[in-house]
Amino acid sequence: MKAARFYDRNDIRIEEIEEPAPAEGEVLISVAWCGICGTDLHEYLEGPIFCPTHTTPHPISGETAPVTLGHEFSGVVAALGSGVTDLEVGDHVVVEPYIIDESVDTGPTSKDYHLSENMNFIGLAGRGGGLAEKIAVKRRWVHKISKDLPLDEAALIEPLSVGYHAVERAGGVKEGDIALVGGAGPIGLLTAAVLKAQGATVIISETSSLRRQKALDSGVADYALSPTEVDIPEEVKKLTNGKGADLAFECTSVNVVLDTLFDAIKPQGVIVVVSIWGKPASLDMQKLVLKEVDLRGTIAYVNNHPETIKLVESGKINLKPFITGKILVDNLVDEGFDTLINRNETAVKILVTTNPSFSLDISN
Template identity: 30%
Template sequence: MAAGEPEAHMRAARFYGGKDIRVEEIPVPEPGPGEVLVRIRSAGICGSDLHNYRGNRASVFTPPWEQGHELAGEVAGLGKDVTGLKIGQRIAIEGEHLVGCGVCRHCLAGDNHICPTRGFVNGQRHGSHGFSEYDVCVARNCHPLPHNVSCDEAVLLDSYACAVHVLNRAPLHVTDTLAIIGTGAIGLTLGQVARVYGARRVIMIGTRAAPLRIAQNCGAADEVVAIEDGDPVAAVMKLTDGQGADAVIETVGGNAQILAQAMALARRGGTVSVMGVFTAPQTIDPSLGFSRELTVKWSNSLSSWHGISEFRTAIDLVSSGRLLAAPIITHHFPLEKIAEAFAATDDKRSSGAIRVVVHA
């Protein structure tokens, strides 16, 4: 390690399956060649972190494991051959689960997010460990933070970059009305990016009143539709003079039958993009897609677009002041209370949580 030797042990949240999360003391990892040791300051709980917590999907790791892919902090150590970073520099981390092999057709095209061996480093499955005091990260995934972007705001860069990715795959036009299903952090960050990217109007559809208010206040939506007020398809049709939205983006996933609703919201010739991770089969009406000639696209994570890092694009957008990250961060917890942080994220209706940040 080049300099700045940290303590030998650290606190880390360890996941034993389901809701069994324990904060334990483990050795501080050592950065290898091309790697960086990061002192983590902020880590966000993503909706995907809840899949194993809720029992919807088994972990690919053997218990206990560490996780947390929305993280930011400072450089604490440099492995061999790392250049362009220095000890103490503030950085945001592009999730290690997105590291590709670097040699397959997808990686060579800049699409590391769909690499067949994504998430493997030196033959071992690898992921970010944001819910701990330190983590070792691949140097190319460490992005310097501008002075005006805090570590807390940086935990949303993954969500913002996912928004950039879906809009790169399905570009908007300046005359477009976009309907977004879902008012979690993905939906709100997407709404902000869509408006910066030129959408004429953004309609946000959700089940909770508080996030819908935040959506309008933070520039993520022009109009909102509360599902509890009635059929959201009818509401969007009314707002669009019976035409439907030019583009629809689904951000919820889970086990509800949302995909059929997304298709019903789209106008003839419209586009439906799917960002949510579904945990149950979806039933759709192919004749609806056929008769309206809908384009349906899936959007998985983030990567680069024409050689430009979408994570870096997200940093530039936040730094420019055109995206307001702070209102989306609703809760803060110390690492010792990570079980409470996950409970708040899991039960958003009771807690009012949107993005929860954990501090080590």
């Protein structure tokens, strides 16, 4: 079967590899669509980071490079390994793409398996990936979805779950809450979508006019402001009767954005850092102390996929506006990575398929 394989920095190859078979307790999935994540871009430009090297295997998967990429994907059940009785061939599914040690409690009440030692992701540290025709995944990580939900939109449930968990880390949305999101990239937009679905008034701060318009057109933001045109903290105060935002989400890994959130948050407000920082940040501790700001981190998701799926299936979140491109896996680097690296203002989520019979029209 065809697959996109990560060999090393700036070295991703489209190759023919052996098709997997489902072992006991596994589900074989025919992949429909797979999104390109910012993490994939970092691996391509700066890696290996999450991916193993050629000489150092991942401690849980045991795999070395090359590995198949892709962790944001949807598909159809193609076969069931022995012991899997609660799914059927033909079911539509998405995957919570974790690689976690067998000794870790990943049950429905766990709130910390995503923080376990050596945690990593399918499609980065091994065990196949969504940028392939098929993948075998342990039943625990497979989530059934309604066949009424288009499979292209379903591929965005994984990054949407990141936004869901970020809002959960903030304590959820209370009636009348006003939330400020710093950055309207994919995660910023999807975090805003969760906030809107839960009843918040959402303000987005973003320098790109195209991204601000996407936030407004998709309905995930009530206000989209440019920090190069207005004083964001002052505008937030005007919109909150001088109080400041109740919740704020840092989705850029840019220090000035974090500083802005501290100026715009209300006393005793909550700031959640969603982005991955590749370098140390500076922080004015007096702002944190004198306003009693609650600064929190968030990473990925933990038992959030079921509730995230419900939000989408109920119609409270429409994922279609965020699909800005569809390509064949053969064009992964030239049309996918190149666009997101060099023209990222023009794209939110580019989806990839190995199936040439699928329509690449984003209106479908």
